Amino acid sequence: MDILYSVLIDPFVQMADMPDFLLQVLWEGFVAGVLYALIALGFVLIYKASGVFNFAQGIMVVFAALTLVGLHEKGVPAYLALILTIGVMGILALTVERFVMRPLVNQPDIILLMSTIGLTYFLVGFGEFVFGGEPKQMITSQLGLPTGSSAIEIGDGGLLILQHIDIAAAVIAIIMVAVLAVFFNKTRIGRALRAVADDHQAALSVGISLNQIWAIVWFAAGIVALTTGIMWGARSDVSFALEIIAFKALPVLILGGFTSIPGAIVGGLIIGIGEKIGEIYWGPLVGGGIESWLAYMIALIFLLFRPQGLFGERIIERV
Amino acid sequence: MLYRESGQYKTSYIADQAIFPIREDRIGMAVIGVVALAIPFFASDFFLNAIMTPFLILALAAIGLNILTGYAGQLSLGSGAFMGVGAYSCYKLTTYFPDVNIVILVLISGLFSAGIGVIFGLPSLRIKGLYLAVTTLAAQFFLEWCFIRIPWLYNYNASGAIEVPVRRGFGDIILTGPSASAMTQYFVVLGIVVVVTLVVKNIVRGRIGRQWMMIRDMDIAAELMGVRPLTAKLSAFAVSSYLCGVAGAMFIFFYLGAAEPSAFSITLSFQILFMVILGGLGSLVGSFFGAAFIWGLPIVLRAGFPALGLNVGAEVIFHVAQMVVGALIILFLITEPHGLARLWQIGKEKLRVWPFPYA
Numbered sequence: 283m284d285i286l287y288s289v290l291i292d293p294f295v296q297m298a299d300m301p302d303f304l305l306q307v308l309w310e311g312f313v314a315g316v317l318y319a320l321i322a323l324g325f326v327l328i329y330k331a332s333g334v335f336n337f338a339q340g341i342m343v344v345f346a347a348l349t350l351v352g353l354h355e356k357g358v359p360a361y362l363a364l365i366l367t368i369g370v371m372g373i374l375a376l377t378v379e380r381f382v383m384r385p386l387v388n389q390p391d392i393i394l395l396m397s398t399i400g401l402t403y404f405l406v407g408f409g410e411f412v413f414g415g416e417p418k419q420m421i422t423s424q425l426g427l428p429t430g431s432s433a434i435e436i437g438d439g440g441l442l443i444l445q446h447i448d449i450a451a452a453v454i455a456i457i458m459v460a461v462l463a464v465f466f467n468k469t470r471i472g473r474a475l476r477a478v479a480d481d482h483q484a485a486l487s488v489g490i491s492l493n494q495i496w497a498i499v500w501f502a503a504g505i506v507a508l509t510t511g512i513m514w515g516a517r518s519d520v521s522f523a524l525e526i527i528a529f530k531a532l533p534v535l536i537l538g539g540f541t542s543i544p545g546a547i548v549g550g551l552i553i554g555i556g557e558k559i560g561e562i563y564w565g566p567l568v569g570g571g572i573e574s575w576l577a578y579m580i581a582l583i584f585l586l587f588r589p590q591g592l593f594g595e596r597i598i599e600r601v
Numbered sequence: 602m603l604y605r606e607s608g609q610y611k612t613s614y615i616a617d618q619a620i621f622p623i624r625e626d627r628i629g630m631a632v633i634g635v636v637a638l639a640i641p642f643f644a645s646d647f648f649l650n651a652i653m654t655p656f657l658i659l660a661l662a663a664i665g666l667n668i669l670t671g672y673a674g675q676l677s678l679g680s681g682a683f684m685g686v687g688a689y690s691c692y693k694l695t696t697y698f699p700d701v702n703i704v705i706l707v708l709i710s711g712l713f714s715a716g717i718g719v720i721f722g723l724p725s726l727r728i729k730g731l732y733l734a735v736t737t738l739a740a741q742f743f744l745e746w747c748f749i750r751i752p753w754l755y756n757y758n759a760s761g762a763i764e765v766p767v768r769r770g771f772g773d774i775i776l777t778g779p780s781a782s783a784m785t786q787y788f789v790v791l792g793i794v795v796v797v798t799l800v801v802k803n804i805v806r807g808r809i810g811r812q813w814m815m816i817r818d819m820d821i822a823a824e825l826m827g828v829r830p831l832t833a834k835l836s837a838f839a840v841s842s843y844l845c846g847v848a849g850a851m852f853i854f855f856y857l858g859a860a861e862p863s864a865f866s867i868t869l870s871f872q873i874l875f876m877v878i879l880g881g882l883g884s885l886v887g888s889f890f891g892a893a894f895i896w897g898l899p900i901v902l903r904a905g906f907p908a909l910g911l912n913v914g915a916e917v918i919f920h921v922a923q924m925v926v927g928a929l930i931i932l933f934l935i936t937e938p939h940g941l942a943r944l945w946q947i948g949k950e951k952l953r954v955w956p957f958p959y960a
Contacts, residue, residue, distance in 0.1 A: 335731050385935040391731060392676060393938045396878045399871060400934065403927030411920040529738065529867070536735045569750045578739030582724060585736060589728045599821055 315554020340528015347511030352413035360424035371504030420515035539594025665844030673837035674817030684849025685865030714846020722838030881942025
C-alpha cells in the first residue's frame with residue numbers, strides 16, 4: 283500500500299502543498315517544451331518537403347550556435363556574426379542538397395536516415411575541428427537578448443521566478459511559428475513547398491523545381507536550428523553535449539506526427555511539461571534521472587493508440 | 602576461370618540445399634578458416650586484441666541487428682542496449698555460478714536479452730517504419746538508465762562499472778580477466794561466432810527466415826498468406842536480441858574487460874546500424890564486411906596520419922577521423938546503397954562469366 287500511496291497520492295499532495303513550486307515546474311516544462319517543439323519543427327519542415335527523416339537537425343542546432351559563438355570569439359561583432367552564421371547555414375543547405383540529397387533521391391527511408399546520421403558525424407567532427415571541443419558561453423547580451431530574471435509573487439508568499447531569456451525564447455518561438463505560417467500560406471515559395479509536400483510528381487509537373495525547394499527547406503530548417511541554438515545555448519553552455527536535446531526532439535516528433543507542424547508544437551509542450559513533472563514528482567521514487575527515457579515512454583503510450591502520432595496523416599495500407 | 606560452377610552437377614536434394622553448393626565457395630571458406638586459425642600464431646597481441654576480437658564480436662552483433670532490420674524489416678536503434686543486457690546478465694550469472702564455464706554462461710545470457718527484446722518488440726505489432734525506430738530508442742534509453750540506476754546489476758560496486766572476474770575453463774585455461782591471453786580469447790570468440798553464425802544461417806534460409814522476409818517485403822500480404830505477424834515479428838526480435846546479447850557479453854568478457862554503462866550507449870547502436878547498412882541489409886556475409894569496415898576505418902585513419910608524416914595532435918586526428926567517417930558513409934550510401942555484400946555479389950557474377958562481360 284505504501285507504494286501505491288507514494289505513486290498515486292503523494293505527488294499530488296506535494297503539488298497541492300506548494301502551488302508556486304508547481305507553477306515554477308510547469309513554466310520550466312513549458313520553456314523546455316517550446317525548445318523541443320522548435321527542434322521538431324526543423325524535422326517536420328524537411329520531412330514534409332522531402333520525406334527525409336533528418337537526424338542531423340539536433341546537430342545543426344549545436345553547429346549553428348557553435349558557429350555563432352566561434353565567429354564572435356574570433357573578433358567578429360555579434361550582429362555580423364549572426365548574419366555570417368545565417369550565411370553558413372545557407373551554404374550548408376546548398377551543400378547538403380547538392381551532395382547528399384540529390385544523389386540519394388528515391389532511395390528507401392532507411393538509407394536517407396543513415397545519410398543524415400553520416401551528416402551528423404561529419405558536422406560534429408567539423409564543428410569541433412574548427413571551433414574546438416570545449417564548452418562555450420552563448421553571447422546572449424551582445425545579441426541584445428535580455429538577461430536576468432524577475433520574481434512574481436503568487437498567493438501567500440509563493441514566488442515564481444521567470445528568467446527573461448526564457449520569456450524571450452517563448453516569444454521568439456511564437457513569432458517564428460507565425461512567420462513560418464505566413465510564409466507557407468501567403469508566399470509563392472511557401473505554396474510551392476506545400477505543393478511538394480503534398481505530391482512530388484504533381485509539383486514537378488506544374489514546374490516546381492524539387493532541388494530548389496529542398497535547398498530552401500534545408501535553409502529554413504537551418505534558421506530554425508540557429509534560433510533554437512541561441513535560445514538553448516543561453517540556458518546552458520554551447521557544446522556538442524547539447525546533442526542530447528536532439529534525442530529529446532524525437533519523441534516529440536513521433537507524438538505529434540512527422541508531417542504536422544501543429545503536432546510538433548503540441549507534442550513539444552506535452553513532452554516538455556510531462557517530463558519535468560514526472561522527473562520532479564515521480565522521479566525520486568525510482569532514483570531520479572528518469573528524464574532520459576520518460577519522454578519516450580509517454581510517446582510510446584500515445585503511439586499504441588494512434589500509430590501515426592497525434593496529428594499525423596492516417597497511414598492507409600493496401601496490398 | 603577461377604570461379605565457375607559449370608560441370609558441378611547436383612545429384613541429390615541434400616547437395617542442392619547445401620549452405621555452400623558451389624565447390625569454389627567451399628574451398629574459399631576452407632581457406633578463410635585456415636587463415637582465421639593461423640592468424641594468432643603470426644599476429645601481434647595488439648592486432649588480436651584491438652582488431653580481430655572486437656571485429657568478430659561486432660560482426661555477431663551486426664548479424665543480430667541484420668536479422669531484425671535486414672530480414673524482418675523492423676528498424677531498430679536499440680541494439681547497443683540489448684548488448685548491454687547480455688553483458689550485465691552474464692556478469693550476474695558468473696557472480697552466482699562462478700564454477701560454470703563462462704562460454705556456457707555467455708550463451709545463456711543471450712536468453713535474458715532475448716526476453717527483454719521480445720518485450721520491447723511488442724510495439725512493433727502496431728507501429729511501423731521510422732516510428733518504430735524512434736520507439737526502440739525508448740528501449741535504448743530506458744535500459745541505459747537501468748544499468749546506471751540499479752546497483753544490483755553491477756554488484757554495488759563503488760565505481761558503478763562492471764569488472765570481469767578471472768574465469769578458467771577447458772582444463773584450467775584462463776579465459777577471462779586481465780591475465781587471459783589474447784590468443785585464448787580470440788579462439789573462444791572465433792568458436793562462438795562461427796557456431797552461432799552457422800545456426801543463424803540455417804534459420805534464415807529455413808521456414809522462419811522466409812517468414813521474416815515475407816513480413817519485411819509486405820506484411821499485410823504475408824498475413825493474408827498465413828504468416829502470423831505476432832510470431833514472426835517477435836521471433837525476429839528474440840533471435841536478434843539473443844545474438845546482440847551474446848555479442849554484448851563477449852564484448853565485455855573477452856574484449857573490454859571492464860565496462861561502464863556508457864559502453865552500451867546510443868553510439869554503439871549507431872555503429873552497429875552502420876555496419877548493417879554498409880555491409881548490406883539482409884546479408885550475413887555483409888555483416889562481416891560492414892563490421893570490418895566500420896571498426897577498421899577509424900583505426901586505419903588514426904594510424905594513417907602519422908604514417909603520412911603529418912604531425913598533428915591526437916584530438917585533431919580524432920575530429921578529422923570522425924569527419925572522414927561521416928563523409929565516407931554518405932559517399933558509400935550514394936555509390937552503393939545495397940552495401941558491400943552487393944559489391945561482393947557483383948564481383949562473383951563477373952568472375953563467373955569472365956572473360957565475357959555478359960553471360
